[in-house]
Amino acid sequence: MNKKLKNKLKKKIRVIPDFPKKGILFQDITSITDNKILFKEVINEISKYVKKNKFTKIAAVEARGFIFGSAISFKTEIPFVPIRKKGKLPGKVLKQKYKLEYGSDEIQIHKNSIHEKDKVLIIDDLIATGGTAFASANLINKCKVKYIEFYFLIDLKNIGGSKKLGKKYKVSSILEAEG
Numbered sequence: 001m002n003k004k005l006k007n008k009l010k011k012k013i014r015v016i017p018d019f020p021k022k023g024i025l026f027q028d029i030t031s032i033t034d035n036k037i038l039f040k041e042v043i044n045e046i047s048k049y050v051k052k053n054k055f056t057k058i059a060a061v062e063a064r065g066f067i068f069g070s071a072i073s074f075k076t077e078i079p080f081v082p083i084r085k086k087g088k089l090p091g092k093v094l095k096q097k098y099k100l101e102y103g104s105d106e107i108q109i110h111k112n113s114i115h116e117k118d119k120v121l122i123i124d125d126l127i128a129t130g131g132t133a134f135a136s137a138n139l140i141n142k143c144k145v146k147y148i149e150f151y152f153l154i155d156l157k158n159i160g161g162s163k164k165l166g167k168k169y170k171v172s173s174i175l176e177a178e179g
Helices: 003-012 036-052 064-076 131-141 161-165
Strands: 014-017 025-028 057-061 080-085 093-099 104-110 119-127 147-156 170-177
Touching: 003 036, 003 170, 036 064, 036 147, 036 170, 057 064, 057 131, 064 080, 064 119, 093 131, 104 131, 119 131, 119 161, 131 147, 131 161, 147 161, 161 170
Parallel strands: 057 080, 057 119, 119 147, 147 170
Antiparallel strands: 014 025, 080 104, 093 104
16 A cells, blocks of 8 residues: 555545534545645556456446546546446446435446456445445446455545445555544
8 A cells, every 4th residue: 555645645635523414524535636646646546456456347436436436447448337326327227225324225337337257346435334335336246247346545444334345345445534
């Protein structure tokens, strides 16, 4: 892991207490995206990982995951698969419902966007409880893929999602933080 980048991120990421509700320490990734040098370093770091591990598809979770996933897809010249909320994709889709803290939600991908021989890296800005990550894996597993792995910019270790997810999938992140 790139310790220099990790230290830069620690210094640069704005943490906003009590947003969007009391008790949450919100990790503001716009402090990465509005810094062209830091954004480029993050994209380069994850892109090296993608090439080294020979992924064939980059999937990313709506919406903040798209920022990083699409840039990494462009840099590595590997196809990008958007994991969207219900009703956002035209045509035939695969669907996965999942539970939220209050209620449920659904994510979708285009039906033929991922194939059995694919090695998929799912990218998102951070992992907290892991609910969306597990739903993403369950959705992509419907394609009977060869392999799934996760990469997050930030792992909110104290929330425990990466520990649960890590029992079934390889989970990487650049930075660990409190949420």
